[in-house]
Amino acid sequence: xxxxxxxxxxxxxxxxxxxxxxxxxxxxxxxxxxxxxxxxxxxxxxxxxxxxxxxxxxxxxxxxxxxxxxxxxxxxxxxxxxxxxxxxxxxxxxxxxxxxxxxxxxxxxxxxxxxxxxxxxxxxxxxxxxxxxxxxxxxxxxxxxxxxxxxxxxxxxxxxxxxxxxxxxxxxxxxxxxxxxxxxxxxxxxxxxxxxxxxxxxxxxxxxxxxxxxxxxxxxxxxxxxxxxxxxxxxxxxxxxxxxxxxxxxxxxxxxxxxxxxxxxxxxxxxxxxxxxxxxxxxxxxxxxxxxxxxxxxxxxxxxxxxxxxxxxxxxxxxxxxxxxxxxxxxxxxxxxxxxxxxxxxxxxxxxxxxxxxxxxxxxxxxxxxxxxxxxxxxxxxxxxxxxxxxxxxxxxxxxxxxxxxxxxxxxxxxxxxxxxxxxxxxxxxxxxxxxxxxxxxxxxxxxxxxxxxxxxxxxxxxxxxxxxxxxxxxxxxxxxxxxxxxxxxxxxxxxxxxxxxxxxxxxxxxxxxxxxxxxxxxxxxxxxxxxxxxxxxxxxxxxxxxxxxxxxxxxxxxxxxxxxxxxxxxxxxxxxxxxxxxxxxxxxxxxxxxxxxxxxxxxxxxxxxxxxxxxxxxxxxxxxxxxxxxxxxxxxxxxxxxxxxxxxxxxxxxxxxxxxxxxxxxxxxxxxxxxxxxxxxxxxxx
Numbered sequence: 001x002x003x004x005x006x007x008x009x010x011x012x013x014x015x016x017x018x019x020x021x022x023x024x025x026x027x028x029x030x031x032x033x034x035x036x037x038x039x040x041x042x043x044x045x046x047x048x049x050x051x052x053x054x055x056x057x058x059x060x061x062x063x064x065x066x067x068x069x070x071x072x073x074x075x076x077x078x079x080x081x082x083x084x085x086x087x088x089x090x091x092x093x094x095x096x097x098x099x100x101x102x103x104x105x106x107x108x109x110x111x112x113x114x115x116x117x118x119x120x121x122x123x124x125x126x127x128x129x130x131x132x133x134x135x136x137x138x139x140x141x142x143x144x145x146x147x148x149x150x151x152x153x154x155x156x157x158x159x160x161x162x163x164x165x166x167x168x169x170x171x172x173x174x175x176x177x178x179x180x181x182x183x184x185x186x187x188x189x190x191x192x193x194x195x196x197x198x199x200x201x202x203x204x205x206x207x208x209x210x211x212x213x214x215x216x217x218x219x220x221x222x223x224x225x226x227x228x229x230x231x232x233x234x235x236x237x238x239x240x241x242x243x244x245x246x247x248x249x250x251x252x253x254x255x256x257x258x259x260x261x262x263x264x265x266x267x268x269x270x271x272x273x274x275x276x277x278x279x280x281x282x283x284x285x286x287x288x289x290x291x292x293x294x295x296x297x298x299x300x301x302x303x304x305x306x307x308x309x310x311x312x313x314x315x316x317x318x319x320x321x322x323x324x325x326x327x328x329x330x331x332x333x334x335x336x337x338x339x340x341x342x343x344x345x346x347x348x349x350x351x352x353x354x355x356x357x358x359x360x361x362x363x364x365x366x367x368x369x370x371x372x373x374x375x376x377x378x379x380x381x382x383x384x385x386x387x388x389x390x391x392x393x394x395x396x397x398x399x400x401x402x403x404x405x406x407x408x409x410x411x412x413x414x415x416x417x418x419x420x421x422x423x424x425x426x427x428x429x430x431x432x433x434x435x436x437x438x439x440x441x442x443x444x445x446x447x448x449x450x451x452x453x454x455x456x457x458x459x460x461x462x463x464x465x466x467x468x469x470x471x472x473x474x475x476x477x478x479x480x481x482x483x484x485x486x487x488x489x490x491x492x493x494x495x496x497x498x499x500x501x502x503x504x505x506x507x508x509x510x511x512x513x514x515x516x517x518x519x520x521x522x523x524x525x526x527x528x529x530x531x532x533x534x535x536x537x538x539x540x541x542x543x544x545x546x547x548x549x550x551x552x553x554x555x556x557x558x559x560x561x562x563x564x565x566x567x568x569x570x571x572x573x574x575x576x577x578x579x580x581x582x583x584x585x586x587x588x589x590x591x592x593x594x595x596x597x598x599x600x601x602x603x604x605x606x607x608x609x610x611x612x613x614x615x616x617x618x619x620x621x622x623x624x625x626x627x628x629x630x631x632x633x634x635x636x637x638x639x640x641x642x643x644x645x646x647x648x649x650x651x652x653x654x655x656x657x658x659x660x661x662x663x664x665x666x667x668x669x670x671x672x673x674x675x676x677x678x679x680x681x682x683x684x685x686x687x
Contacts, residue, residue, distance in 0.1 A: 043521020375511025393499030401544025422449030455479030
């Protein structure tokens with residue numbers, strides 16, 4: 001069973017306040033259990049299904065029939081009653097092994113019950129926060145509580161629980177509560193005039209819930225009111241086509257009226273705060289559902305139901321490097337470290353549909369380890385030491401999906417106490433995916449943190465324009481530190497302003513298996529160690545690929561790891577993708593990397609990838625691209641700078657997954673037709 005650093009007593013979500021030695025349980029993501037000194041990500045099993053069912057009905061009597069249905073479905077064994085008692089015994093024994101006495105599983109007439117409070121179960125905490133908004137008249141305070149509630153969701157709900165009944169009957173209902181909260185948050189942001197922040201949420205929500213007319217209406221209104229009429233009409237066409245082709249229905253009257261208003265060029269109306277929220281069903285089984293009350297000039301119609309949003313799965317945090325203070329795992333975690341974005345990203349180094357220009361990111365959670373971080377012990381220690389020593393600029397570069405953002409967030413948490421002025425994560429890309437304009441980047445840096453309180457740590461995530469980055473060091477106060485992630489090396493920034501840079505490599509095989517174990521469970525990985533190792537090799541030990549494959553395996557609980565190896569080998573690039581979330585697609589990420597590099601570099605890369613299989617010399621590249629050796633070397637160095645090519649002292653090469661993708665994308669990119677006119681360049685330095 002997997003272990004991670006434990007939550008500290010007194011933090012939000014800790015077991016403080018529960019009689020005896022209680023545990024903190026998380027069901028709004030993979031099912032995890034945190035006791036004093038230990039955090040466990042439970043492996044898929046019947047015992048896990050039993051615990052999940054009890055936690056979804058906290059402090060309620062859950063009947064024997066309901067528990068049997070959750071564990072075995074319609075194929076209950078003849079000895080189901082005795083088998084259920086055995087599962088309950090094993091669950092109690094597991095609690096005993098970890099010293100848990102406060103969350104007692106009681107046998108009562110007709111079933112079982114688990115003792116729980118809002119401090120010990122994140123679902124109860126989520127619903128408690130929603131209830132508190134009923135009487136809140138300050139929209140700022142209500143928004144803060146709702147965002148705190150949303151931050152409790154850490155990944156696909158109960159991803160490690162193999163119960164078809166729970167995923168069919170219970171998870172969608174609870175996920176719908178989350179949808180209502182997102183709708184209300186967007187209403188409040190729009191009413192408060194925070195259009196840019198609302199756009200971040202709405203772009204993501206409309207792609208995660210493509211049939212939800214309410215989200216589409218909110219997005220179209222904000223786009224139109226901010227002068228983006230063409231984008232608003234394009235969004236209307238998207239929802240109309242989706243509803244027509246997928247469901248055979250037309251958009252509702254609210255959306256049709258909105259389209260007519262835009263076509264006529266009517267005024268969208270003044271800003272107005274939405275009315276106070278009401279919570280329906282607060283006392284009914286399943287908990288509260290939030291709804292907006294009262295019409296508003298900026299948002300008014302009821303929402304349509306939609307499935308739960310796909311979220312990057314959370315896996316366990318590993319102990320910090322020796323010599324580096326271990327950051328306790330949050331249970332549940334506080335607000336995520338800023339939109340894990342640039343264009344469609346989530347997660348570590350991820351992207352999330354389309355990301356609008358955002359206000360300065362939220363303050364990083366002090367002391368909380370990054371869920372899902374594994375390995376890189378020595379590198380983590382090195383970056384922490386650089387940050388604590390006051391190195392003014394630290395750059396983490398690498399290709400898509402290598403884990404740059406995850407590492408940056410992890411070390412930022414570890415050094416939180418060293419930066420009294422605050423920690424901020426600032427997205428560096430706009431809604432179109434383009435590099436953030438210099439003036440907006442400068443505004444974010446100037447506004448981030450409390451400059452008067454002391455030195456700040458600013459995490460600039462996914463820097464896409466080296467020229468913009470060059471302007472930012474001048475805005476720092478003494479002691480401030482910039483921690484940047486980028487798909488470019490940004491060597492010019494470090495050379496001019498001082499600092500340290502590191503290009504990330506894939507995980508080593510041991511760390512790759514750690515990722516699989518955290519998501520799939522030790523029983524499943526240890527049962528097929530050779531297949532697990534081969535699966536990790538097919539992923540080339542790329543963190544994004546490992547997480548995608550593990551998540552897909554959770555949805556296929558009957559598939560063995562050996563079968564997964566054959567399935568992935570048949571279509572490497574196609575298999576490394578999660579439906580409905582472009583940011584969790586390796587092909588999408590690699591396409592984006594080529595688009596950022598520009599047509600000339602992309603065409604050259606595809607030509608090299610399709611015409612070579614091993615190392616690439618300057619002469620070989622010059623011959624393939626029709627260039628002289630000097631311009632060919634310049635071009636190869638630029639590909640290295642964009643993390644599309646790897647280099648050694650004597651030659652270059654392309655990693656296997658980008659090469660496979662390039663071969664599939666060959667028809668979309670053309671090699672350069674004429675020798676480019678470039679200044680002479682030696683290993684990334686212009687002269």
